[in-house]
Amino acid sequence: MKKLTLAATILASLSLAACSSNQGLERIDSDFASLDNDSDGYISKVEADDDSIWGHFSNIDTNMDNEISRQEFNTYMKLNNGKVATDSEVSESAFKAEIAKFDKIESSFASLDNDSNGYISVVEGNDDDISNHFGYMDKNQDKRISKSEFMGYIKKYGNAVAEDDALEAIKHS
Known part of the structure; x- marks a missing residue:
């Protein structure tokens, strides 16, 4: 019985952590072009530090090169549609x-x-x-x-x- 209770407690903790992973983060309400201030095709940490994307930066920068490419941005927005995007839905159209x-x-x-x-x-x-x-x-x-x-x-x-x-x-x- 103790093992079952322990397993249920661990499972509940993991579920709460997974559900709240985006909680507390500011919603991304900008499109890529408006965040890419120098128009080089990438969002640097400097460009992101005063925008709503800052809290998401490490999650979006999947290759950890300290820049967000358009592809990384679009992938993140697709995976988190409704959680982080307020006015942009990434799609082919x-x-x-x-x-x-x-x-x-x-x-x-x-x-x-x-x-x-x-x-x-x-x-x-x-x-x-x-x-x-x-x-x-x-x-x-x-x-x-x-x-x-x-x-x-x-x-x-x-x-x-x-x-x-x-x-x-x-x-x-």
């Missing part, structure tokens, strides 16, 4: 609506890769008006866009994100 606001990518990969090293860096991206798309394209979060990431993004979203020159390069790849 919301994503498409967000990227529709961005300037379309006008250039081919080769013309964006200024140093011809096979990658578009954050600096090259900022110089060529793809900064809003950068965090979405950088799938492996290495802070540079490979030709494969670039082509995959444009293939997936087509003329919603790209203009003729960029689309033409995809057709010939």
Whole structure:
């Protein structure tokens, strides 16, 4: 009987801890773009420390690199929908609506890769008006866009994100 009581007590404690894991945390009521103050595709601890996201930072930063990527942010928001998000629900249609606001990518990969090293860096991206798309394209979060990431993004979203020159390069790849 004592073992049963002990097991029930432990189970109840664990349940309470699991249920209250987000309790006391301020609700995240901002979208990624408004938190990414320097528009580099990542939310740093400095950018987060005065926003509602600060209390969630360590939970969102799953790879523990002290930055939150757009992918980490979106994943966290999806998993905690209703618990932390007040005005944003991350879904494919919301994503498409967000990227529709961005300037379309006008250039081919080769013309964006200024140093011809096979990658578009954050600096090259900022110089060529793809900064809003950068965090979405950088799938492996290495802070540079490979030709494969670039082509995959444009293939997936087509003329919603790209203009003729960029689309033409995809057709010939």
